[in-house]
Amino acid sequence: MRAAVVKEFGPIESHAVGDLPNPVAGPGQILVTVKAVAVNYVDSLVVTGKYQFLPERPFAPGKLPAGVVSALGPGVSGLKVGDRVLTLAEQGGYAEQVSVDARQCFKLPPSMSFIEAASMALVYDTSWFALRERARLKAGDSVLVLGSTGGVGLATVQLAKAMGARVLAGVSNAAKAPIALEAGADDIIDLSKDNLRDSLREQVYARNAGKGLDLGVDIVIDPVGGDAFDAALRALAWRGRLVVIGFASGRIPSVKANYLLVKNIEVSGLQVSDYRKRMPELMAQCMEEIFSLFEAGKLKPAATATYPLDFFGQALQDIVGRRVNGRIVLLPNS
Template sequence: MKAILCQKHGLPESLTYSDVPEPEISEGEVLIQVAACAVNFPDVLIIQNKYQFKPELPFSPGGEVSGIVEKVGSAVKHLQVGQRVLALCGWGGFAEKVKVEAGRVFPIPPQMDFITAASTLYTFGTAYHALKDRANLQTGETLLVLGASGGVGLAAVALGKVMGAKVIAAASTAEKLEACASQGASELINYEQEDLKERIKSITDGKGVDVVLDVVGDKYAEPALRGIAWKGRYLVVGFAGGEIPNLPFNLALLKGCAVMGVFWGRFSKEEPKQSQQNIMELVKLIQSGKISQHIYKTYALDQAPQALQDMLDRKVIGKGIIEIDIDGY
């Protein structure tokens, strides 16, 4: 079978399009014929050996797939050969087939296509866990999303609106902010051209924002923290801006605010029942048309390195998807 291989740690250009053996599954795993695999920022980090999970070389990146179950381990009872599924595999998804622990595989509703399924878990799963479980976002509160045009950012914008918050989207270009407005942001900040702290103050009449969801970190984190309201909640989701910020924690004292981490991958393992409940709720929101994924572009499997380079260059608005043809679908 064909796969994109990381044979040495480095940038996307170092990846190879290779022939590899079909994975062999254990009794608790399933083999999935991949139809679509989402492109996520952790994929850029994992090939550089900069992510929390560090698979042994060689490996394929790609942690979020949809497709058809081809084989089922002897201990797996809730999945069947031929079933349409989505899965959180961690890595291995940039390939024609991938093996996944059965507990990380979920059936796709009949009316959901493969691209929608593959673009749901990381972004909407992370954003929903952040806003619902960590921040306890309430109707009428104000939500600021930093890096709002990325996959998690746009998902947070859409979910924030559905949850009844006033959403402020912050991104680096007019094109990106336009996409944020289309997902429900009522206020927009271009943080490359505007003073982030002052714009927050202006928009909120000096009160500050109740919740900050931050996927970029870097130089934007401190002014956002300074713009948080009394008893606000600052959600640390990622560091797409490059640098991990050193925050002055006297601000947390002065504002009575909470700075909390959001690690959806670990949450889904530590609290599987709550994670499953969240996914079911997200599927209902998608089916009802209340939220939808913004697809930036679809790529063929051999174009996956370019997809990762586009992610690294911050060109991707919403989600990039690797699409693989499956006979009969």
């Protein structure tokens, strides 16, 4: 089977397309012919050996591929050969086929293409858990999304809006503001302004002027970290919730516990892969709502660039170098 093969952890350019043994569907598993798989920043951490969970080598990277069921293992029910599915495979997507636990697969809505499914995978489920599970969003809440034009950021803007929230989109480049507004943001917070520590809060207060006495936001979703985290923490309303989902800025911030106490605010973290392993029933609820909102026309995947499997290294380099707007999807069987 052709696949992107990682024999030893190392730089992206050290890995190449090669052959891996054909996977088989064991008990409770299905075999999926991969039609599309998103290229994510986390994949670059996996292949370079910098991720917290590392597979045994050799392996093919690639999380949450979408494809067609091509074989059923013993004991599988509820799926059949030919079904179109999104899988929750933690790796193996950069390959022609992958074997997956049948309980970690979800039938695609008829209107959703493989490319759309792959483009939405990982970013929309991450956003759902950040909003629903960690931040406990309810209709009418105000949400500040940092890094709002990235993959998770755009998904969060769309989902928060679909869930009935007022959404403020944080952008570090004013030229990208239209992207966040098109995704459904109600207003923009400019993260490039001087003295971000104060200017972020001033902008939030100005845009929440009609809210009442407490002008802070109820929820902050933060994939950025660094100075943006420090400033956003000061812009939370009483009983506000900030959810940490990444550190794209490169600096991991710290929190003074007395500040949490004085403002009655909370900071939590999200590692979405843990939910796939520990709470599969909640993951099923997540996928059901995402698919339903997609079919209702309330979610629209980001613009997608497609690459053949042979260009997986270039795709990873483009993601790391932020050279592509929107998402990159590999087509292993094109």
